[in-house]
Amino acid sequence: MSNIFVSRSLDEIRFWSRIMKEHSLFLKLGFRCEDTQLINEANQFYALFDQLERKSHDFTLDADPQQIVRFNTEVHNAAVHIWAFKRKILGLVLTCQMPGANNFPLLIDHTSREANYFRTRLEQLNSGQLDPLPDAIINENVFFLRIMADHAKFIGHLLDPSERQLVEQARNFSHDFDQLLFQARDLDSMRPQSLTQPLLDQFLDQNRVSVASLRDFKKTARDLIEACKIKSIIHPLLADHVFREAERFLEIIDLFEQSLLHVQP
Numbered sequence: 361m362s363n364i365f366v367s368r369s370l371d372e373i374r375f376w377s378r379i380m381k382e383h384s385l386f387l388k389l390g391f392r393c394e395d396t397q398l399i400n401e402a403n404q405f406y407a408l409f410d411q412l413e414r415k416s417h418d419f420t421l422d423a424d425p426q427q428i429v430r431f432n433t434e435v436h437n438a439a440v441h442i443w444a445f446k447r448k449i450l451g452l453v454l455t456c457q458m459p460g461a462n463n464f465p466l467l468i469d470h471t472s473r474e475a476n477y478f479r480t481r482l483e484q485l486n487s488g489q490l491d492p493l494p495d496a497i498i499n500e501n502v503f504f505l506r507i508m509a510d511h512a513k514f515i516g517h518l519l520d521p522s523e524r525q526l527v528e529q530a531r532n533f534s535h536d537f538d539q540l541l542f543q544a545r546d547l548d549s550m551r552p553q554s555l556t557q558p559l560l561d562q563f564l565d566q567n568r569v570s571v572a573s574l575r576d577f578k579k580t581a582r583d584l585i586e587a588c589k590i591k592s593i594i595h596p597l598l599a600d601h602v603f604r605e606a607e608r609f610l611e612i613i614d615l616f617e618q619s620l621l622h623v624q625p
């Protein structure tokens with residue numbers, strides 16, 4: 361039991377600490393030259409999550425669970441702080457106190473939702489209160505479908521407008537994922553009656569197909585951006601970042617599908 365706790369904790373921290381580190385960089389790149397205080401804060405968060413990510417790789421699966429409980433608390437604390445930092449920036453942008461800054465409000469909100477997800481997951485791990493499987497399936501899909509829908513919107517808006525075909529493809533993904541998100545919320549509001557194995561199974565199947573296709577689109581976009589073959593203001597690391605988040609969602613869907621198979625109908 362404790363081994364599962366250690367491996368799940370380390371897996372979450374290894375993935376999300378890198379994500380938080382990269383958010384610090386993206387936010388910094390969107391600030392104006394005169395926002396030196398915010399740039400310093402972003403640099404501090406980058407260093408903090410870089411250090412936590414390294415530390416997570418120093419632990420092995422044989423680590424003492426009590427040590428991991430303390431590490432989870434330490435990382436949780438960092439996640440709470442970066443969440444507050446992101447919400448502060450969102451407030452500044454929405455009150456027009458940073459005219460000319462280059463981070464979309466939805467992107468700032470999006471990164472704060474990811475920080476909040478990370479924080480919640482660490483709380484669940486330390487309290488031993490993970491959601492039961494059917495609830496986890498709906499909650500995770502509602503969270504990640506919205507994340508995917510946002511990514512499609514960001515890609516569509518950060519590509520050069522002259523890349524008409526790619527912009528159109530991104531717009532289609534945005535629409536598809538908005539629809540999937542509405543479906544997921546419908547299933548959510550029909551709880552607990554909607555928590556049947558056939559419905560959840562079909563729900564996962566449908567989502568997996570769309571996420572796989574968005575993942576492939578992101579991979580193509582990333583490769584094109586890295587090779588400097590398309591016009592955009594997307595940082596290559598951001599292209600890779602959203603690709604990895606789609607891969608993460610696919611892995612979660614696969615795990616759910618396997619777990620559902622082992623549940624008696």
Ligand SMILES: [Fe+2]
Nearest residue numbers: 379471474605
């Ligand atoms: Fe992210």
Ligand SMILES: [Fe+2]
Nearest residue numbers: 470474507605
């Ligand atoms: Fe994201």
